[in-house]
Amino acid sequence: MACRFVCSKTAKKLRIKVTLDGVEVVVPEDREVQDGLAFVANNQAWVTAQLERARQLRAVRRPDKRMQGQVLFRGELVSVKVLRIDRRIAPNKVALEESGISITCGSDARTPASRSLENWLRKQARESIKKHLADVAKRVNRTPNRIYIMGQRTKWGNCSALGNLSFNWRLIMAPDYVLRYIVTHEMAHLAISDHSRRFWMTVQSICQNADRARQWLISNADNIKINLSTIVDSVPDKQGILTT
Numbered sequence: 001m002a003c004r005f006v007c008s009k010t011a012k013k014l015r016i017k018v019t020l021d022g023v024e025v026v027v028p029e030d031r032e033v034q035d036g037l038a039f040v041a042n043n044q045a046w047v048t049a050q051l052e053r054a055r056q057l058r059a060v061r062r063p064d065k066r067m068q069g070q071v072l073f074r075g076e077l078v079s080v081k082v083l084r085i086d087r088r089i090a091p092n093k094v095a096l097e098e099s100g101i102s103i104t105c106g107s108d109a110r111t112p113a114s115r116s117l118e119n120w121l122r123k124q125a126r127e128s129i130k131k132h133l134a135d136v137a138k139r140v141n142r143t144p145n146r147i148y149i150m151g152q153r154t155k156w157g158n159c160s161a162l163g164n165l166s167f168n169w170r171l172i173m174a175p176d177y178v179l180r181y182i183v184t185h186e187m188a189h190l191a192i193s194d195h196s197r198r199f200w201m202t203v204q205s206i207c208q209n210a211d212r213a214r215q216w217l218i219s220n221a222d223n224i225k226i227n228l229s230t231i232v233d234s235v236p237d238k239q240g241i242l243t244t
């Protein structure tokens with residue numbers, strides 16, 4: 001692990017700072033670098049955890065310029081506005097308006113705007129998925145056991161051995177035919193568990209846009225996996241700081 005030592009005239013205490021650039025140890029004038037080394041050694045577990053956290057933060061996809069203040073919703077880029085109102089005590093409110101999505105929050109609301117936006121998107125996703133499920137169920141002649149809405153960044157849908165289906169809420173960012181394809185795909189797994197030729201024929205017979213939908217998900221993966229807080233929260237993630 002690379003560590004940078006900075007001697008400080010103003011610092012009163014030893015301090016370890018873990019940022020995206022690495023580990024920095026601030027050593028007060030009256031202390032030895034040895035003390036700094038010992039301090040790091042004694043807090044090895046904390047430093048390792050912070051480094052891991054920094055690595056994950058770096059891996060989070062940042063939106064490109066075009067995406068700032070915008071989010072994909074049902075396949076279209078929609079602008080997102082956060083309205084901060086002084087002394088508002090009601091919970092954050094998300095609404096779809098003609099001009100885009102608006103999030104109304106109190107100026108010191110506890111819930112981040114991004115969390116409220118995610119909850120709202122999850123709700124929209126659940127409703128759309130249920131609608132498609134009811135429709136596709138008639139075509140495959142199967143009914144799922146339970147439905148889960150999940151939030152992994154890597155998976156769009158899943159069908160368990162118990163007949164439970166899960167779907168990624170982020171699919172609400174995709175056009176309706178993409179959502180329909182994923183619902184069809186998982187529903188078809190209730191009848192055929194593998195990815196055999198028969199499986200694909202079944203999917204294809206219910207959903208003509210399957211190839212186009214898969215292509216859309218590949219081309220838009222970065223935008224759909226976006227971290228909502230980089231779009232709407234003005235306060236960036238704090239870096240890890242530990243003092244003696």
Ligand SMILES: [Zn+2]
Pocket residue numbers: 185189195
């Ligand atoms: Zn599959």
